[in-house]
Amino acid sequence: MTDELNPRxxxxxxxxxxxxxxxxFLGTAVAAVAGALTGxxxxxxxxxxxxxxxxxxxxxxxxxxxxxxQEYREKYGKEVHVGNExxxxxxxxxxxxxxxxxxxxxxxxxxxxxxNNQSRDPQIQWIRVLQMDKEDGVDLQHxxxxxxxxxxxxxxxxxxxxxxxxxxxxPCVKVCPVxxxxxxxxGIVVVDYNWCIGCRYCMAACPYGARHxxxxxxxxPSADVNPETHYLGNRPRPKGVVEKCTFCIQRTRKxxxxxxxxxxxxxxxxxxxxxxxxxxxxxILENKxxxxxxxxxxxxxxxxxxxxx
Amino acid sequence: MATLxxxxxxxxxxxxxLVRGNRTYFIWVGFLLALIALGAWAYIGQLHQGxxxxxxxxxxxxxxYIGNFTFLVGVAAxxxxxxxxxYIYDWEPIKEITILGEMLAIxxxxxxxxxxxxDIGRPDRFWHIMPFVGRLNWPHSLxxxxxxxxxxxxxxxxxxxxxxxxxxxxxxxxxxxxxxxxVLLSIPVAVSxxxxxxxxxxxLAARPFWNSAILAPKFLASAFCSGPAILLILLQILxxxxxxxxxxxxxxxxxxxxxxTMGFNLFLTAAEAFKEFYSNTEHVVYSQYLYxxxxxxxxxxxxxxxSVLCGLAAFxxxxxxxxxxxxxxxxxxxxxxxxxxxxxxxxxxxxxxxxPDTLGEIYxxxxxxxxxxxxxxxxxxxxxxxxxxxKAAVPMMLGEFTHRKNGGASDHxxxxxxxxxx
Numbered sequence: 131m132t133d134e135l136n137p138r139x140x141x142x143x144x145x146x147x148x149x150x151x152x153x154x155f156l157g158t159a160v161a162a163v164a165g166a167l168t169g170x171x172x173x174x175x176x177x178x179x180x181x182x183x184x185x186x187x188x189x190x191x192x193x194x195x196x197x198x199x200q201e202y203r204e205k206y207g208k209e210v211h212v213g214n215e216x217x218x219x220x221x222x223x224x225x226x227x228x229x230x231x232x233x234x235x236x237x238x239x240x241x242x243x244x245x246n247n248q249s250r251d252p253q254i255q256w257i258r259v260l261q262m263d264k265e266d267g268v269d270l271q272h273x274x275x276x277x278x279x280x281x282x283x284x285x286x287x288x289x290x291x292x293x294x295x296x297x298x299x300x301p302c303v304k305v306c307p308v309x310x311x312x313x314x315x316x317g318i319v320v321v322d323y324n325w326c327i328g329c330r331y332c333m334a335a336c337p338y339g340a341r342h343x344x345x346x347x348x349x350x351p352s353a354d355v356n357p358e359t360h361y362l363g364n365r366p367r368p369k370g371v372v373e374k375c376t377f378c379i380q381r382t383r384k385x386x387x388x389x390x391x392x393x394x395x396x397x398x399x400x401x402x403x404x405x406x407x408x409x410x411x412x413x414i415l416e417n418k419x420x421x422x423x424x425x426x427x428x429x430x431x432x433x434x435x436x437x438x439x
Numbered sequence: 440m441a442t443l444x445x446x447x448x449x450x451x452x453x454x455x456x457l458v459r460g461n462r463t464y465f466i467w468v469g470f471l472l473a474l475i476a477l478g479a480w481a482y483i484g485q486l487h488q489g490x491x492x493x494x495x496x497x498x499x500x501x502x503x504y505i506g507n508f509t510f511l512v513g514v515a516a517x518x519x520x521x522x523x524x525x526y527i528y529d530w531e532p533i534k535e536i537t538i539l540g541e542m543l544a545i546x547x548x549x550x551x552x553x554x555x556x557x558d559i560g561r562p563d564r565f566w567h568i569m570p571f572v573g574r575l576n577w578p579h580s581l582x583x584x585x586x587x588x589x590x591x592x593x594x595x596x597x598x599x600x601x602x603x604x605x606x607x608x609x610x611x612x613x614x615x616x617x618x619x620x621x622v623l624l625s626i627p628v629a630v631s632x633x634x635x636x637x638x639x640x641x642x643l644a645a646r647p648f649w650n651s652a653i654l655a656p657k658f659l660a661s662a663f664c665s666g667p668a669i670l671l672i673l674l675q676i677l678x679x680x681x682x683x684x685x686x687x688x689x690x691x692x693x694x695x696x697x698x699x700t701m702g703f704n705l706f707l708t709a710a711e712a713f714k715e716f717y718s719n720t721e722h723v724v725y726s727q728y729l730y731x732x733x734x735x736x737x738x739x740x741x742x743x744x745x746s747v748l749c750g751l752a753a754f755x756x757x758x759x760x761x762x763x764x765x766x767x768x769x770x771x772x773x774x775x776x777x778x779x780x781x782x783x784x785x786x787x788x789x790x791x792x793x794x795p796d797t798l799g800e801i802y803x804x805x806x807x808x809x810x811x812x813x814x815x816x817x818x819x820x821x822x823x824x825x826x827x828x829x830k831a832a833v834p835m836m837l838g839e840f841t842h843r844k845n846g847g848a849s850d851h852x853x854x855x856x857x858x859x860x861x
Contacts, residue, residue, distance in 0.1 A: 252491060269721075270799030272799070310567070326561070326565070327565070328490075328564075329559050335645055343500060343560065344560070345490050345491035369489045370490065427645065
């Protein structure tokens with residue numbers, strides 16, 4: 131698939147060398163106008179002219195990251211590390227969620243917000259937990275995301291957390307007019323926040339409500355900013371772009387579990403390498419009856435639901 | 440070189456026409472400019488705050504802007520409604536008004552592009568969507584297709600209109616072998632802009648309300664009655680205020696064609712409603728939200744029924760020859776059709792497509808003041824473009840304004856030289 135170009139693979143040198151000076155001049159001028167126009171204040175020439183992440187050479191990636199780290203240092207008054215770890219060879223991530231264990235406590239929601247630097251104001255949450263009636267089964271028209279009792283779980287209900295299903299056949303990727311979102315080799319669907327134009331076509335295309343838009347300027351208090359980030363993952367986002375769950379790309383590509391898996395008090399969340407026959411995720415696929423959410427849409431998620439007990 | 444100089448003069452003289460006019464003209468233009476300023480002010484506020492200034496949210500991520508965009512693509516596409524009888528069937532009375540249809544298409548397309556621009560979160564990154572410069576995800580993304588066909592259609596119409604007027608200005612006959620193929624080409628391109636726009640929604644399996652094969656035909660049917668509805672009223676104004684010859688026969692012919700397309704549109708609406716309500720699957724909730732309300736949320740219900748009833752009434756008015764040829768009922772019919780399709784192709788398409796959202800949540804969307812003001816500004820831009828095009832085109836089409844007698848303008852009661860005859 132053309133969408134799976136590895137940004138860190140061998141690259142042709144950028145073909146813009148010859149016309150460099152003209153582009154530089156034009157870039158500065160247009161960046162100034164664009165900055166004024168978008169009300170974002172200042173957009174540097176480099177930021178304005180930055181190309182799609184998959185087209186950047188290794189050097190360009192490094193300079194982009196240095197620029198971002200500088201920007202975050204100024205904004206939050208602390209060191210924020212922006213990584214760009216590539217997909218691990220021989221790995222496709224898979225996720226399984228045990229509906230019979232989930233109690234709907236939403237600890238995953240808040241651990242995710244914290245880990246992934248989601249805006250606190252306006253609020254963005256990548257995980258939505260649906261409360262369902264036991265007698266209706268998985269019926270979205272009777273689902274409630276805004277349950278707020280003293281104690282969970284509530285009698286007669288079960289809970290179904292929904293986040294990005296990391297589809298193998300992602301409708302959101304197909305519709306993006308500028309190729310700002312794509313599926314990486316390890317199965318994670320990512321967004322280049324510096325390339326997204328904010329048209330929200332992907333949000334209309336996603337059957338899982340997994341994509342979220344920065345309707346206003348995202349706010350994360352400096353003290354709460356998680357400084358360990360990834361370019362395609364949890365680095366602070368600008369206003370006017372789409373964001374989504376990345377299976378905590380900044381963690382999982384270093385061999386750690388996603389924050390939601392780690393925090394879950396009931397052990398409902400399972401994560402691992404689908405290509406490793408000895409992994410827990412493979413055990414679940416082989417020994418439990420799993421289902422895919424909205425299977426009829428043929429999105430082929432790498433996120434599975436099952437009933438463990 | 441000489442041609443280039445003449446063309447330069449043509450442009451200058453056109454400008455000269457635009458800055459001259461009577462009081463009504465200046466009041467109208469001033470009014471539009473004021474609306475544009477108001478819209479610009481609201482848009483600056485939106486740029487500053489972000490799209491949070493609108494009432495769109497994650498659940499309903501497209502709203503008033505995209506609704507207007509969709510409606511106006513239909514208006515733009517509808518100009519072929521006039522081209523087909525004029526050029527294919529060689530029906531003389533309509534021929535003179537096809538250039539008006541093309542100018543309407545240009546204005547509508549400019550509004551379309553405006554609505555897309557105000558809807559995107561990062562207008563500063565607009566260049567990302569430009570072919571070659573940015574990274575157009577073609578052929579995968581239908582939005583990429585839409586960018587291509589809309590701009591092709593815009594360029595095509597701009598070229599044909601400019602060329603025809605330039606020929607009229609230089610008192611030369613246009614080269615038929617150049618114009619005819621372009622005009623004929625504009626027919627499939629017009630169909631394609633509306634088809635591609637329909638496919639843009641149609642292709643989303645996540646949204647059952649849109650994921651119906653009937654969508655594209657319905658888009659075309661509704662466009663072919665709403666676009667001409669605007670034109671019919673315009674034509675009547677033009678022949679009262681200018682010396683443009685537009686026959687009754689031409690107007691009644693267009694009205695007759697509108698009756699058929701409206702009838703077909705209503706049939707498609709009924710077919711869709713039957714499928715949804717009779718089969719009564721879980722996908723019925725979107726139509727339910729639109730026509731009857733869902734879980735106590737009834738915002739769209741009065742609009743949905745108003746749209747159906749207006750369409751039905753207009754269909755009857757245009758079907759019966761007596762009411763079709765009566766100016767009062769004809770104009771009432773035009774307004775009814777316009778209202779019907781504006782609701783159906785705007786909010787009536789976008790909002791129920793997204794409500795309830797993919798996880799079953801109902802977020803009741805109503806446009807914010809910012810959205811209404813920005814939209815008013817964009818409509819004003821479109822009307823301004825159309826006004827200016829008309830202001831320049833009418834004297835040229837009448838042969839009153841040419842390179843020889845430029846500036847002489849409208850006092851010469853000479854025989855008009857219709858530009859569209861062979």
